[in-house]
Amino acid sequence: MDTHKLITKDTRLGEWWVEKFLLIAGISSMVIIALIFIFLFKEAIRFFATATPFDLIGKWMYDDWEGHYVFKMMWQSISEVPKYSLIPLICGSFLVAFPATIISAILGIGCAVYLSEIAPSKVREILKPTLELLAGIPSVVIGFVMLAFIATFIQDFFHTKFRLNAFVGSLGVALAVLPIMITIAEDALRAVPKELRDASYALGASKWQTILGTVLPAAVSGVSAAVILGFGRALGETMIVLMATGNAALVTGNIFSSVRTMTANIAAELGSVAQGSEHYYALFLVGAVLFTFTFTLNLASEIVLNKMRQKLRM
Amino acid sequence: MVVRGILAIALVSMVPLAIAGKNITVKGSDTIVVMGQKWAEVYMQNHPEAAIQVTGGGSGVGIAALINGTTDIANASRKIKTSERDKAKQAGYYPEEFKVAMDSLAIVVNAANPIKELSLKQVMGIYTGRINNWNEVGGPNQSILRYCRESSSGTYAFLKEEVLKNKDYAADCQTMPGTSAIANAVSKDPAGVGYGGAAYYTKQPGVKILSIKKDDKSPAINPVKPDGTLDYEATWSGTYPIWRYLYMYTGFKPQGEIKAYLDWILSPEGQKIVEEIGYVPLKGK
Numbered sequence: 339m340d341t342h343k344l345i346t347k348d349t350r351l352g353e354w355w356v357e358k359f360l361l362i363a364g365i366s367s368m369v370i371i372a373l374i375f376i377f378l379f380k381e382a383i384r385f386f387a388t389a390t391p392f393d394l395i396g397k398w399m400y401d402d403w404e405g406h407y408v409f410k411m412m413w414q415s416i417s418e419v420p421k422y423s424l425i426p427l428i429c430g431s432f433l434v435a436f437p438a439t440i441i442s443a444i445l446g447i448g449c450a451v452y453l454s455e456i457a458p459s460k461v462r463e464i465l466k467p468t469l470e471l472l473a474g475i476p477s478v479v480i481g482f483v484m485l486a487f488i489a490t491f492i493q494d495f496f497h498t499k500f501r502l503n504a505f506v507g508s509l510g511v512a513l514a515v516l517p518i519m520i521t522i523a524e525d526a527l528r529a530v531p532k533e534l535r536d537a538s539y540a541l542g543a544s545k546w547q548t549i550l551g552t553v554l555p556a557a558v559s560g561v562s563a564a565v566i567l568g569f570g571r572a573l574g575e576t577m578i579v580l581m582a583t584g585n586a587a588l589v590t591g592n593i594f595s596s597v598r599t600m601t602a603n604i605a606a607e608l609g610s611v612a613q614g615s616e617h618y619y620a621l622f623l624v625g626a627v628l629f630t631f632t633f634t635l636n637l638a639s640e641i642v643l644n645k646m647r648q649k650l651r652m
Numbered sequence: 653m654v655v656r657g658i659l660a661i662a663l664v665s666m667v668p669l670a671i672a673g674k675n676i677t678v679k680g681s682d683t684i685v686v687m688g689q690k691w692a693e694v695y696m697q698n699h700p701e702a703a704i705q706v707t708g709g710g711s712g713v714g715i716a717a718l719i720n721g722t723t724d725i726a727n728a729s730r731k732i733k734t735s736e737r738d739k740a741k742q743a744g745y746y747p748e749e750f751k752v753a754m755d756s757l758a759i760v761v762n763a764a765n766p767i768k769e770l771s772l773k774q775v776m777g778i779y780t781g782r783i784n785n786w787n788e789v790g791g792p793n794q795s796i797l798r799y800c801r802e803s804s805s806g807t808y809a810f811l812k813e814e815v816l817k818n819k820d821y822a823a824d825c826q827t828m829p830g831t832s833a834i835a836n837a838v839s840k841d842p843a844g845v846g847y848g849g850a851a852y853y854t855k856q857p858g859v860k861i862l863s864i865k866k867d868d869k870s871p872a873i874n875p876v877k878p879d880g881t882l883d884y885e886a887t888w889s890g891t892y893p894i895w896r897y898l899y900m901y902t903g904f905k906p907q908g909e910i911k912a913y914l915d916w917i918l919s920p921e922g923q924k925i926v927e928e929i930g931y932v933p934l935k936g937k
Binding site: 403412414415416417418426486490499500501502580581584585586587588596598606607609611612 | 712782795797802803804808809812818820821823824825826827828829836837840841843
């Protein structure tokens with residue numbers, strides 16, 4: 339009797355510990371995000387000790403070549419008059435992330451539909467692991483392939499001025515985003531109840547009509563969540579854009595122009611910046627802006643996904 | 653007063669002891685790091701009792717380490733700044749400067765580009781964005797594509813100070829993570845222009861090293877001889893205008909092991925390694 343009691347007590351104590359450990363593991367990600375948030379914004383805000391918010395857009399400067407004052411939207415951190423305009427960087431980030439998201443959305447949703455609705459299980463067995471393999475390619479490898487081979491091909495094909503440009507970068511980023519996009523979109527499609535498909539077939543719809551008219555509309559929020567999340571991931575991608583976009587901080591809408599993204603800018607400059615300088619805080623500010631963008635996008639996809647779950651439960 | 657005097661004497665007499673007893677650490681410019689490691693390697697072979705550790709990080713990092721007291725010697729591809737010297741003095745150091753080698757900077761274009769020479773003013777015009785087409789400097793009608801180093805690089809600062817007269821680089825300069833990346837880009841880009849240590853480009857296929865004119869009247873000088881080796885005379889005499897000294901700094905007047913090491917670097921034996929690595933040795937050494 340006594341031994342039995344002891345074991346129960348021990349088990350209970352063990353359970354208590356396990357429970358507490360799991361609780362810590364569970365909230366650790368929340369704590370980490372909060373800490374990053376606080377640290378990032380605490381450092382970023384100090385930029386305004388020496389600069390004005392207007393500096394983040396541009397500066398009126400005398401141009402001795404033009405002979406008059408011009409409004410310069412430039413990121414030029416090492417200069418007699420440092421210029422910290424975020425416009426070229428935001429411009430660059432979106433010029434890479436937008437096309438990348440569009441390319442990977444077209445391929446990714448197509449692939450997800452094929453995987454969940456059409457592919458025979460044999461094909462699925464091969465295709466799924468291949469996609470996981472794609473997710474496993476280090477981004478530096480993708481960047482190198484873009485830089486060394488694809489860039490030349492693109493330049494010959496489109497006769498672009500810049501060999502390394504936003505489009506080359508976005509092709510690389512699309513490859514990196516594709517696996518996430520497919521996985522989430524496929525999950526969303528598979529979550530559509532079988533009854534809906536059966537009902538559609540029962541009404542005499544063909545497979546194609548069922549996919550287009552029933553399954554995709556039912557999963558639309560899940561698929562959009564995949565696209566939004568993919569967009570956030572594309573904004574955050576660093577190594578590929580650092581290698582493949584040429585990193586010239588230009589304010590442009592031309593997809594074949596060289597661009598400098600927020601991520602590449604931080605990666606290129608943070609290694610050598612003097613700690614506590616205006617430049618240092620400016621880089622943190624870029625980080626804070628980037629974090630705000632991706633945080634908002636992730637939040638949006640989470641809300642959209644939640645809506646879909648509620649809808650499907652009804 | 654007396655106590656302070658005794659303390660000072662004690663401290664001063666301890667300095668050489670401390671230096672002689674410990675390993676030598678060398679830190680700084682990435683331009684010098686390969687040469688620095690080779691120097692250390694050869695020196696340690698001949699002096700088994702010496703232990704020298706060489707790391708990079710950039711000129712600014714090296715000098716900061718010297719001021720913090722975390723390195724014995726700082727490598728720098730530029731002169732120490734006045735602000736850095738002041739900081740060092742506040743920390744109780746009196747940096748001693750040693751010129752250890754010379755480096756000539758080459759301006760390169762694609763091998764297919766018919767341009768052979770540029771003046772310093774034209775180089776400045778190209779990199780500040782005033783000259784945007786090769787036909788403005790006697791080349792084909794083709795817009796110029798500028799390749800640069802990252803702003804953290806000593807070479808970036810060197811060209812900016814010496815050739816651009818501290819004006820800003822053009823906004824459309826594409827920044828590359830290293831000299832090899834620039835060489836690779838320019839060799840593939842018929843409209844490209846790049847820069848970097850001359851020695852590096854002598855071995856690069858697909859790129860052409862330009863001759864540089866100091867001003868409109870002076871002759872165009874190439875940092876490389878027709879046989880593909882560096883032209884030391886052109887750098888020594890300053891007729892090739894884009895060159896710089898490479899420096900080593902110590903916190904105090906060097907003594908003991910550190911002095912022996914620096915003396916050896918400046919000896920013909922040490923300067924021979926400068927040649928092997930591909931920089932320009934000091935004249936008369």
